[in-house]
Amino acid sequence: MMAPFEPLLLQRERSEGRFGRRIRYLPRIDSTNDRALALMEAGEPEGTLVLAEEQTRGRGRRGRSWHSPAGLSIYASLILRPSLPSEQLPLVSLTAAVGSARVLLSHSLLRVSLKWPNDILLGGKKVGGLLSEARGDGRGTGVVVGLGLNVNHEEKDFPKELQGRITSVLLESGRLWDRQHLLSEILIRWEQEYEKLLSVGPRDLLEGFECFSEFKDGSRLRIDQGGESVCGHYAGLGPRGELLLRTADDSVQSFSFGDVGRVSEG
Ligand code: BTN
Numbered sequence: 001m002m003a004p005f006e007p008l009l010l011q012r013e014r015s016e017g018r019f020g021r022r023i024r025y026l027p028r029i030d031s032t033n034d035r036a037l038a039l040m041e042a043g044e045p046e047g048t049l050v051l052a053e054e055q056t057r058g059r060g061r062r063g064r065s066w067h068s069p070a071g072l073s074i075y076a077s078l079i080l081r082p083s084l085p086s087e088q089l090p091l092v093s094l095t096a097a098v099g100s101a102r103v104l105l106s107h108s109l110l111r112v113s114l115k116w117p118n119d120i121l122l123g124g125k126k127v128g129g130l131l132s133e134a135r136g137d138g139r140g141t142g143v144v145v146g147l148g149l150n151v152n153h154e155e156k157d158f159p160k161e162l163q164g165r166i167t168s169v170l171l172e173s174g175r176l177w178d179r180q181h182l183l184s185e186i187l188i189r190w191e192q193e194y195e196k197l198l199s200v201g202p203r204d205l206l207e208g209f210e211c212f213s214e215f216k217d218g219s220r221l222r223i224d225q226g227g228e229s230v231c232g233h234y235a236g237l238g239p240r241g242e243l244l245l246r247t248a249d250d251s252v253q254s255f256s257f258g259d260v261g262r263v264s265e266g
Contacts, residue, residue, distance in 0.1 A: 009180070017047075017187070020184075022047065026050070029055055029056070030055065032055065033059060040079045041135060049077070050077045051183075052075045054068060055075050062226070072151060073148060075147075076146070080194070081141075081143075093118055097114050097118060099194075100147065102208070104122070115213075116243050122172040127166070147186070150167065151170065154171070223243065230255075243256075
């Protein structure tokens with residue numbers, strides 16, 4: 001195993017900021033999102049980060065599992081209490097996506113892109129994902145945003161069925177990475193995007209997402225919403241981070257969830 005995280009050091013580094021100023025570190029846990037949701041419901045303040053070396057029941061979007069071997073990745077879930085109307089909550093996970101992409105780009109990983117809503121890609125292959133879960137209580141709505149980022153995986157560290165389809169920062173760059181340093185940088189950029197969203201609104205965030213977007217205006221896409229799928233041309237993101245598709249009758253439809261992929265023209 002690579003060097004483990006040093007949560008006290010990370011916490012000290014982040015003491016001036018909000019994200020990660022308190023860290024709950026667990027070498028092994030079922031899911032950092034589940035633990036963060038329980039803590040949030042018990043009143044934990046905004047900015048607490050649940051961090052693990054390994055997950056035994058890591059969860060992905062739409063009921064999928066998230067392969068979570070020990071010591072290679074970042075598995076981290078942040079507790080947030082955004083003062084935003086509920087329809088704007090999907091924007092919160094975009095702050096994590098854009099913040100993470102900016103960090104990878106700052107390390108000259110030029111092939112970084114984002115696939116709506118929550119996938120981080122390197123060279124067109126998935127390197128990370130975000131799972132955002134909201135819960136309301138008497139005092140408002142809290143959100144847990146979980147980040148899974150494949151950092152130091154070699155091809156053999158992925159399950160057979162995923163080999164060749166997903167990637168890691170190591171595979172893209174050819175070198176090992178300090179996970180703690182990468183996480184610290186991600187927390188800083190993520191916090192900046194979040195503060196900006198709350199103080200001046202979503203414009204910069206949406207522009208940032210567009211810059212990194214895997215899809216460009218006009219790309220022909222199919223969105224699958226569990227049983228139902230719709231084809232159309234990518235028309236950007238709406239003001240709440242929803243996906244816009246121009247469909248055959250030239251109307252623009254907006255989607256708040258789903259799996260998106262390219263379809264060939266024809
Ligand atoms: C996806 O792409 O489907 C989202 C994957 C999110 C995985 C992370 S790992 C840390 C956190 N804890 C979980 O159980 N899931 C998220």
